[in-house]
Amino acid sequence: MRFPPSFIDEVKARLPVSEVVGRRVKLKRAGREFKGLSPFQQEKTPSFTVNDQKQFYHDFSTGKHGNIFDFVMETEGVSFPEAVERLAAMAGLPLPRNSRDDEQREQRQKSLFEVMELAAKYFEQNLASRAGAQARGYLSDRAIASSSIVEFRIGYATADRFALKEYLGSKGVPVADMIEAGLLIAGDDIPVPYDRFRDRIMIPIHDQRGRLVGFGGRALRKDVQPKYLNSPETPIFHKGSVVFNFHRARQPAHEANSVVAVEGYMDAIAVYQVGIKAVVATMGTAFTEEQIATLWRLSPEPVVCFDSDRAGVAAAYRSVDRILPLLRVGKTFRFVFMDEQKDPDDLIREKGVEAFRTVLSGSLPLWDVLWQRETDGQDVRTPDKQAALEQRLYALVRTIQDQAVNTAFFRTSRMQLANLFWQVNRGPSRNHKEAGSKFVRNELRIRGEDQRSGLQKVILGMLVEYPNLLEDKQDSVERLHFPEEFDGFLTSLFRLLVTDAKLSVADIWTKLKPKFYETLQTVHGEAGDGKQRGHRLFERFPILSRDPPPDFVSACLDHFIRILHWHQLEDDIQGARLDAGEGDESAVARLLNLVREGHAEQEGISAEGVALSEWAEDIIRIWAPQGGTMHLAA
Known part of the structure; x- marks a missing residue:
């Protein structure tokens, strides 16, 4: 029903905001305004204000x-028309009169509501009669009180093809009304309309106002x-x-600020x-925009239950696609997947209501379900597959129309993509x-030290053992x-190149300042006690004792x-993750780039490692040390 603006203004003029709000909130005057506790959440300090002059609450x-x-x-x-x-x-204002067409349509609907009421009473009588014995037994088995x-x-509804039709006819209901109400099956190829619901x-x-608008019929026979x-x-x-069940659940949902949809x-x-x-039910339909909006009128975050089998998960995934474009700040959904392929009804009968409450407590945010759908079973070990996942996820997020929610989802997408790619990069079994x-x-x-520290010592030791590489590797x-x-040692090592272009291992040992002797001993090793100079390096990197080729x-x-350098990237990634976690947008983008x-x-490291391993195997196979020189292995 449409209301003219003048009528809306008249209602607002007759009802001060404080009068309407005061029915639910205890208000106290504070200057020109009123204050009270929030009706939308529990609080101890009043943060709810009403201003009658501005006709506004906040x-x-x-x-x-x-x-x-x-x-x-x-x-x-309630909806706006209901409000x-x-x-x-x-x-005390009468509602404005509708147009003639509107009045005729409302009168027609009123007639259909009356037909549905008569049908409901008939079905109730049947259940209580001898004919309803089997139906009562079924309900008892389902533990319906x-x-x-x-x-x-x-x-x-009895098995008779014309029982309801004859009953409603005896009450003066035209067959045309029965057909229009959906109670009879009719058509050009059906000579005599008959009852839609049988046995x-x-x-x-009911609709949101509690008016009976339809029926759901559960077959008693398994083969039907x-x-x-x-x-x-x-x-x-x-x-x-x-x-x-919207009309029954409305008040409890608002009191609990929550609703469960089965x-x-x-x-x-x-x-x-x-x-x-x-609690409400969607009656097995895929979510529509209207149902989503209706559920949000009950709670800002409805909890929707799905079976955990393939069909249930698929239904949940379809619902995500319907919900995404409609998300807005303060309006979202949570999802529950029933364990052991049980319906809520089965679970409650077998294990009690607390078992169901436990399942509800494990509900998942919509984002988690979306992420699970897009990443489960996906191989993202290669850059092209990572790009495909990223593109697919961003396309879904772009369907969110609310700009604030859209931005938040993009930020979360980038964060989790970065973390996923980072974990994949590291591998599940690798340190x-x-x-x-x-x-x-x-x-x-x-093996006695971490990779980073060990490699730092190997690199420094190699620069001492092969001073001809100092200039080439300096940058x-x-x-x-x-x-x-180590940093001070390295700086002094490069300074020696300035004074001595043809630096030797012996020069390094004699020309470096005494304070670096301990570092030299750690990374390279002085000769003595039967050990050659460089023994610490050779212990860490044994193949060097075979005098391998310079290019190797x-x-x-x-x-x-x-x-x-990869280790330093890991440090940068960790820092970017911390910054991104604090909501820094540039850090989120930087994190993904770093990953x-x-x-x-x-x-590249993995490929290089394989190639160098094969090279090392060739060196060990072809070259063998004999009397201090290298010879072809037998």
Whole structure:
């Protein structure tokens, strides 16, 4: 129903905001305004204000604000037309007259509502009669309490093809009305219309105002399909907009600030009768925009239950796609997947309501379900597959119309993609403090210390053992981060090049300042006690004792430098993760770029490691030490 602006203004003029709000909130005057405790959440210090002059309320604790119509919709879970009708009644204003067509349509709908009421009473009588014995037995087996049968007006449609038709006819209902209400099956190829519902448990379905608009029928015989049969689309029943049990759940949902949505009406009844009154059912349909909006009128974060089997998970995933574009600040969903392929009804009958509450407590945020859908079973070990996942996830996030939520989802996407790629890059079985190099694992003996520290000592030792490489490697080595004692040693080592272009190992040992002797001893090793000069380096990197080719030595040094650079990237990633976690947008983008760079470096390190391992195997196979020189191995 449409209301002219003048009528809306008249309602607002007759009802001060403080009068409407005062029915639910205890208000105290504070100057020109009123103050009270928030009706939207529990608090001890009043943060809720009302200003009659501005016809406005504002809740500082939740950010909610609006006029009298907004307040009624928020606190009572009604639509705008319903809020207008309630407030108009409160103000003593008659509703404006509709057009002739509107009046005729409303009168027609009123007639159909009356037909549905007559049908419901008939089904209730059947259930209580001798004909309903089997149906009552079924309900008893499902542990549906007698009080629930009465409250939900559960009934029974007999197997007779014309029983309801004849009953309604005896009450003066035209056959055309029965057909329009969806109670009879009719068509050009059907000479005589007959009852749609036969030999079924009948569950009335109501609209948000509590008017009976349709039925759900559960077959008693196992061989009858479909097991559940709903009313067809009619002038008063639109399956895509109806949420079963809304009118009963509305008040409990607002009091609890939560609502549970299950798939079937039998599940909803089972949950309701054990004390969880804020429960509704979607009647097995995929979520529609109208149903999503309806659920948000009950709670800002409805909890939706799905089976944990393949069909249930697929249904949840489809729901995510429907919900995403409609998300906005303070409006989202949580998801529950029932364990052991049990419905809520089954779980409650077998293990009690607390078992169901435990399942609800493990509900997942919508983002977690979306992430699970997009990443489960996905191989993202290669850059192209990572790019595909990233593109797919961003495309989904772009469907979110609310800019604030859209931005938050993009930020979370980038963060989790970066973390995922980082973890994949490191590998599940590898030590997370080490780069994955086959060569390092096979040829270096640094197991008593971490990879980074061990490689730093090997690099410094090699620069001492092969001073001819100092100038060539200076730029790449100086970009590495060394501990303070090693950093000073390295600086002095490069300074020797300035004074002596043809630096030898002996020169280094004699010309470096005495304070670096301990470092020299650690990374290289002085001759003595039967040990050759450089013995510490050879212990860490045994293949060097075989006097390998210079180009092999140079390649090994480059490989080790590259691994230390990867370690520094890991440090940068950790720092970016901390910054990104604090909401720094630039840090999130930087994090993803660093992870990509780290992944590329790891791929390169892995490939290099394999190649160097094969090279080392050739050196060991071909060259063997004999009498201080290298000879072809036998």
